[in-house]
Amino acid sequence: MASDKDIAALDGHPTWMEIDAAALRHNLAEVRRRVAEGVQIIASVKANAYGHGIQPVARILAAAGVDMLATGSFAEACALRQAGVTTPVLLLAGALPAAMGAVLEQGFIPTVYDLDGAHAVSRAAETSAPVFVKVDCGLGRVGVALDQAATLIDDIAALGNLQVQGLYTHVSFHDSRGMAYTRERLALFYDLLGSLKAAGVNIPITQALASSALLMGWRDNCTAVCPGHLLFGLSPLAPELAGLAPFRPVLRGIKSRVLQVRDHSSGPDMGTGGYHQNRRQRRTAVAPCGMNDGYRAPVGAHEAQVLHRGRELRVIGVSLEHLTVEVPDDVEIAVGDELVVAAGDGPVALDTVAKWQSLRPIETLMTFSARMPVLVV
Numbered sequence: 526m527a528s529d530k531d532i533a534a535l536d537g538h539p540t541w542m543e544i545d546a547a548a549l550r551h552n553l554a555e556v557r558r559r560v561a562e563g564v565q566i567i568a569s570v571k572a573n574a575y576g577h578g579i580q581p582v583a584r585i586l587a588a589a590g591v592d593m594l595a596t597g598s599f600a601e602a603c604a605l606r607q608a609g610v611t612t613p614v615l616l617l618a619g620a621l622p623a624a625m626g627a628v629l630e631q632g633f634i635p636t637v638y639d640l641d642g643a644h645a646v647s648r649a650a651e652t653s654a655p656v657f658v659k660v661d662c663g664l665g666r667v668g669v670a671l672d673q674a675a676t677l678i679d680d681i682a683a684l685g686n687l688q689v690q691g692l693y694t695h696v697s698f699h700d701s702r703g704m705a706y707t708r709e710r711l712a713l714f715y716d717l718l719g720s721l722k723a724a725g726v727n728i729p730i731t732q733a734l735a736s737s738a739l740l741m742g743w744r745d746n747c748t749a750v751c752p753g754h755l756l757f758g759l760s761p762l763a764p765e766l767a768g769l770a771p772f773r774p775v776l777r778g779i780k781s782r783v784l785q786v787r788d789h790s791s792g793p794d795m796g797t798g799g800y801h802q803n804r805r806q807r808r809t810a811v812a813p814c815g816m817n818d819g820y821r822a823p824v825g826a827h828e829a830q831v832l833h834r835g836r837e838l839r840v841i842g843v844s845l846e847h848l849t850v851e852v853p854d855d856v857e858i859a860v861g862d863e864l865v866v867a868a869g870d871g872p873v874a875l876d877t878v879a880k881w882q883s884l885r886p887i888e889t890l891m892t893f894s895a896r897m898p899v900l901v902v
């Protein structure tokens with residue numbers, strides 16, 4: 526829990542994110558309700574836990590008993606260990622073969638999708654090492670092609686010291702032919718699993734379903750699922766495909782404190798000089814949440830707002846380190862007051878802020894600085 530002391534420690538740069546531990550646990554429980562008993566949860570915490578702070582998020586998920594954590598970044602995987610998290614870590618594709626020594630030294634499970642990678646892990650492994658093989662079923666990103674997967678798995682077995690502990694894929698839900706393509710590609714992956722099993726190849730962990738499929742209510746016979754978005758109450762799908770309820774936003778707020786309140790009555794007229802030509806009010810307030818913190822000015826005809834004690838104040842400037850808002854005469858505001866720049870819901874909900882920036886909600890989250898302190902509330 527965030528204490529007043531935590532918040533006071535931010536006085537040197539009072540801009541921070543608050544995340545909701547209860548919502549994260551609730552979302553994990555909702556994922557569990559959607560899969561059969563015994564199906565393992567590999568929680569995707571890549572991209573700084575979808576912008577929510579990988580260390581606090583991983584601690585909460587580990588305590589809630591997820592089976593494995595997944596990220597593509599070696600540095601993030603190390604950060605998990607520094608946070609005291611001992612849950613197994615799957616390294617999604619993201620490292621060059623040259624990194625495999627370090628990956629194994631840290632005890633992370635590497636993803637392999639070609640023979641070069643497999644050789645690198647094999648050379649780095651002192652005795653034996655587990656690997657996951659990633660199959661590309663048509664997303665067109667990283668992976669071994671479906672029709673070459675069985676051969677790669679044979680070749681890996683022939684190296685003698687690698688154990689294919691997992692086989693996984695990630696499918697696209699964004700094609701113009703709708704879900705039919707996704708179903709078709711998944712069916713081919715399940716065929717591959719079937720033929721490997723028939724050939725006596727035993728792979729303990731198999732996984733194909735992530736947030737989109739779980740949100741659509743899909744199930745399969747794999748032994749694991751790997752959700753990311755849903756754990757954070759984010760949807761990877763267009764709203765007309767599936768609503769997000771009952772998942773809840775884990776983002777509580779991105780907040781910043783007022784550094785100065787200015788009265789411009791005796792300054793230059795707005796329009797004739799000064800910094801903010803679009804100022805309508807006599808007063809402004811400034812907070813240290815600028816582009817460096819990841820805040821972005823609204824684009825086009827949009828106007829952006831922040832909340833001060835529940836009331837909307839119009840943003841009139843975003844510079845490298847500062848955010849400036851207008852303050853109407855009837856608003857009482859003081860140095861140190863909290864401004865809510867973005868929140869899980871309400872007038873500055875992430876979705877709304879993203880619209881002002883002409884971005885998708887996840888893109889807006891990704892713009893916020895990963896260096897921002899995260900308080901768990």
Ligand SMILES: *Cc1c(COP(=O)(O)O)cnc(C)c1O
Pocket residue numbers: 569571617694695735736737751752753754755761
């Ligand atoms: C990111 C990722 C996931 C999680 O996807 P979401 O849509 O966020 O649930 C699952 N599998 C792989 C391979 C991924 O890269």
